[in-house]
Amino acid sequence: xxxxxxxxxxxxxxxxxxxxxxxxxxxxxxxxxxxxxxxxxxxxxxxxxxxxxxxxxxxxxxxxxxxxxxxxxxxxxxxxxxxxxxxxxxxxxxxxxxxxxxxxxxxxxxxxxxxxxxxxxxxxxxxxxxxxxx
Amino acid sequence: xxxxxxxxxxxxxxxxxxxxxxxxxxxxxxxxxxxxxxxxxxxxxxxxxxxxxxxxxxxxxxxxxxxxxxxxxxxxxxxxxxxxxxxxxxxxxxxxxxxxxxxxxxxxxxxxxxxxxxxxxxxxxxxxxxxxxx
DNA sequence: ATCTAAGTGATAATCATTGTCAAAGAGGAG
DNA sequence: CTCCTCTTTGACAATGATTATCACTTAGAT
Ligand SMILES: [Zn+2]
Ligand SMILES: [Zn+2]
Ligand SMILES: [Zn+2]
Ligand SMILES: [Zn+2]
Numbered sequence: 632x633x634x635x636x637x638x639x640x641x642x643x644x645x646x647x648x649x650x651x652x653x654x655x656x657x658x659x660x661x662x663x664x665x666x667x668x669x670x671x672x673x674x675x676x677x678x679x680x681x682x683x684x685x686x687x688x689x690x691x692x693x694x695x696x697x698x699x700x701x702x703x704x705x706x707x708x709x710x711x712x713x714x715x716x717x718x719x720x721x722x723x724x725x726x727x728x729x730x731x732x733x734x735x736x737x738x739x740x741x742x743x744x745x746x747x748x749x750x751x752x753x754x755x756x757x758x759x760x761x762x763x764x765x
Numbered sequence: 766x767x768x769x770x771x772x773x774x775x776x777x778x779x780x781x782x783x784x785x786x787x788x789x790x791x792x793x794x795x796x797x798x799x800x801x802x803x804x805x806x807x808x809x810x811x812x813x814x815x816x817x818x819x820x821x822x823x824x825x826x827x828x829x830x831x832x833x834x835x836x837x838x839x840x841x842x843x844x845x846x847x848x849x850x851x852x853x854x855x856x857x858x859x860x861x862x863x864x865x866x867x868x869x870x871x872x873x874x875x876x877x878x879x880x881x882x883x884x885x886x887x888x889x890x891x892x893x894x895x896x897x898x899x
Numbered sequence: 900a901t902c903t904a905a906g907t908g909a910t911a912a913t914c915a916t917t918g919t920c921a922a923a924g925a926g927g928a929g
Numbered sequence: 930c931t932c933c934t935c936t937t938t939g940a941c942a943a944t945g946a947t948t949a950t951c952a953c954t955t956a957g958a959t
Contacts, residue, residue, distance in 0.1 A: 637936085637937085638925080638936075638937080640924090640925095640936095640937065640938085642937085642938075643937095657915085658915080658916080659915080671939090672938085672939085673938065673939035673940070674916095674939085674940095675916095675917080675918090675938080675939065675940085675941095676937080676938060676939065678915095678916070678917075679937085679938090694828060694830070694832060696828070697915095698828060698832025698833070698834075698915080698946085698947090699832070699914095699915070700832075700915085700916085715872060715873060715876055715878060717878065718880075724876050726872055726876075728868065728872075731865075734862065735887055738849060738860055738862075738887060739849060739887060739889045742849055742858050742860075742891075743891065743892035744849060744851065744887075744889030744890060744891055744892070745889055745890050745892075745895050746852075746889050746890045747887060747888070747889040748887070748888050748889065749885075749886070749887050749888075750884055750885070750886045750887075750888075751883075751884070751885050752883070752884045753869055753872060753873060753878075753881060753882070753883045753884075754881070754882050754883075754884075755873045755878035755879055755880050755881040755882065756878060756879050756880045757876075757877065757878055758877035758878070758879075761879050771905085771906085772905070772906075772956080772957095774905095774906065774907085774955090774956090776906085776907075776908095777906095791946085792946085792947080793945095793946080805908090806907085806908085807907065807908035807909070808908085808909095808947095809907080809908060809909085809910090809947095809948080809949090810906080810907055810908065812946095812947070812948080813906085813907090831946095832915085832916090832946080833945095833946070834946085834947085
């Protein structure tokens with residue numbers, strides 16, 4: 632019943648390769664980097680690849696305060712986790728706070744809510760960027 | 766040095782009134798409700814009023830997973846807090862988790878990040894909506 | 900009444916993201 | 930290899946929330 636995984640094409644391989652540069656970046660950013668590296672992949676294809684990789688759990692996404700989606704190659708695929716992200720350069724650390732998971736569920740139950748979901752994200756400025764004056 | 770607060774106009778009063786209906790709703794939703802109540806306020810004016818009210822701390826905002834901004838009259842203006850929101854009807858409870866504030870700062874410091882900010886939001890389905898089958 | 904700066908609302912512009920669709924590419928069968 | 934079929938691609942249009950414009954109105958002040 633699980634859909635067959637999409638075929639690995641030249642474009643998707645290129646997306647995966649550029650993602651290894653690391654950091655949370657927008658689809659357009661990743662697309663720019665691909666073109667810079669010689670790929671001719673279209674923007675729509677990059678969006679499709681990122682969407683597919685997100686669905687399979689190979690890519691993490693976060694939403695900025697402007698509603699833009701940022702994508703990053705996921706390092707700890709199996710575990711649910713959260714991020715501490717540098718607002719200046721896109722670098723990010725995986726963080727986990729096991730107690731938050733249970734806290735979210737119990738707060739929801741206390742108020743009579745079901746199907747609880749939660750969002751926990753931290754942003755800041757990493758030490759490198761702070762040294763460079765942002 | 767603080768900018769003079771914007772004048773209280775008929776339109777802003779109308780926005781404040783309709784906001785008392787409660788719940789987190791989009792700017793367009795609030796605009797529809799205003800028109801339904803007889804106001805002729807334009808959509809741009811509603812956006813401006815919501816923005817101004819947000820700046821003064823009279824309105825809370827939250828970002829949906831689709832990047833849409835939702836606005837709600839703020840009940841506990843002075844305290845920094847987080848929300849448990851019903852995805853079906855927009856109802857929301859203020860929640861606070863004082864330990865999260867310190868945790869965010871210390872996790873940031875551990876990783877060498879400065880200027881830490883954080884997002885903690887819960888969503889679910891409230892008991893009324895659950896009874897009504899969503 | 901007159902002047903002036905702020906506020907309004909219809910509309911156009913912006914911008915990330917998604918939809919469309921004809922053309923290109925990859926397999927498979929013959 | 931050739932023909933057929935299904936997937937993927939990429940240029941481009943469409944969407945939808947938000948913001949910018951700008952001529953017009955309004956609320957105070959003189
Ligand atoms: Zn950085
Ligand atoms: Zn979690
Ligand atoms: Zn509800
Ligand atoms: Zn907080």
